[in-house]
Amino acid sequence: MNPESPTGVSRPLYRELHLREVLWWGTTWGQKPTQLIFGPECCDDLIFAMAGGTGALGKTFVERFAQEPDIKLVILSRGEQKASQGSIHHVKIDYDNVQSMTTELERYNVQTIISTIGLISEETSQSQLNLIEAAEHATTTKRFIPSEYSFIQTPDLLSIDPSIQYWLHAADRLKASSLQYTRVIPGFFMDYWGMPHARTHLQPFKFGIDIAGAKALIPGSGNDTICMTYTYDLAEYMIHLLKLEEWPEFSIFVGDETTYNEMLEIAKEVQMIKAGRTWLIAYDSIEMIDSGHVTVPDMPDSTMSQKELEEMTALVSRLTVNGVFDLPKENRMSDRFPQVRPMKVKEFLGQCWGPRSETKLL
Numbered sequence: 001m002n003p004e005s006p007t008g009v010s011r012p013l014y015r016e017l018h019l020r021e022v023l024w025w026g027t028t029w030g031q032k033p034t035q036l037i038f039g040p041e042c043c044d045d046l047i048f049a050m051a052g053g054t055g056a057l058g059k060t061f062v063e064r065f066a067q068e069p070d071i072k073l074v075i076l077s078r079g080e081q082k083a084s085q086g087s088i089h090h091v092k093i094d095y096d097n098v099q100s101m102t103t104e105l106e107r108y109n110v111q112t113i114i115s116t117i118g119l120i121s122e123e124t125s126q127s128q129l130n131l132i133e134a135a136e137h138a139t140t141t142k143r144f145i146p147s148e149y150s151f152i153q154t155p156d157l158l159s160i161d162p163s164i165q166y167w168l169h170a171a172d173r174l175k176a177s178s179l180q181y182t183r184v185i186p187g188f189f190m191d192y193w194g195m196p197h198a199r200t201h202l203q204p205f206k207f208g209i210d211i212a213g214a215k216a217l218i219p220g221s222g223n224d225t226i227c228m229t230y231t232y233d234l235a236e237y238m239i240h241l242l243k244l245e246e247w248p249e250f251s252i253f254v255g256d257e258t259t260y261n262e263m264l265e266i267a268k269e270v271q272m273i274k275a276g277r278t279w280l281i282a283y284d285s286i287e288m289i290d291s292g293h294v295t296v297p298d299m300p301d302s303t304m305s306q307k308e309l310e311e312m313t314a315l316v317s318r319l320t321v322n323g324v325f326d327l328p329k330e331n332r333m334s335d336r337f338p339q340v341r342p343m344k345v346k347e348f349l350g351q352c353w354g355p356r357s358e359t360k361l362l
Helices: 011-025 056-065 098-107 122-137 164-175 231-242 260-270 286-291 306-321 345-353
Strands: 046-051 071-077 088-092 112-115 143-145 183-185 215-219 226-229 250-252 256-258 280-284
Touching: 046 056, 056 071, 056 231, 098 122, 112 122, 112 231, 122 164, 183 231, 215 260, 215 306, 226 231, 256 260, 260 345, 286 306
Parallel strands: 046 071, 046 112, 071 088, 112 143, 183 250, 215 280
Antiparallel strands: 226 256
């Protein structure tokens, strides 16, 4: 057991997983992943169990799902069971006990499980694998959406990001199961470039373009395509996805496509009102990125150490220049739902950083 790592993984991988935990799922080390399950008396409605519903993305989903009159949510939690609120039921479960989870899924007539568990350790990965097994055994549960919500994770990317193993384990387990499943792929979350003005549950971080500081610290050439989606738009897409009878293996949702160079020009345009503003622009070469010697934006309010900030910046830079955020254009699920009008980068930045943006939230 590595004394620096509660999970026993190597220190570099532990750091990387801890960073993912803070940024992506909005939890801190030592918190148990909270999950949502569904209510028993609502057999005529759509009954979903939400796993990880108190994390950053999970909160966004719960917030949106609660607005749907025909959807009822069950929140699966390791902690003390809370009182039910309207269409939301809280259920305490033991992720180490597959049989007891199966019993609860059947008791609450859960049809579909949406997992947003923060996969940051062997423990949390195993929790999701156990939940998949419980879902397969439950007579009421037929469908499962694993925690992914990023780019398409493949084995060839393990050398860049070893934590991808946890996503691959879940995908392999689902392939071997009788459950219908889909892996939700929204690319990068647009929210990061609107903080602190955008409505979001994600933890703050600066990637590439620091609009508040008028700095562009760009990986590579700045011309790599980045597909991105605002989290509240993804929640809207999820409503439509959950009501489909058939799912593809990958459900790709793209709100907009851009590059860091394009985003920089938009950022300059929306901030022209600030006369005399001069931008600092720097590009990190592939060699710098590969060596981990990257330029890190100023983040004085971050709870991360400088070393952790460097590691996270280097990881995302490596992923960007390797093209992982350039998602396939064919068969995008977002094209199937034209009624959803996702936020575009220019509109998003304009609302967050244009005139009077200091008091304007999305």
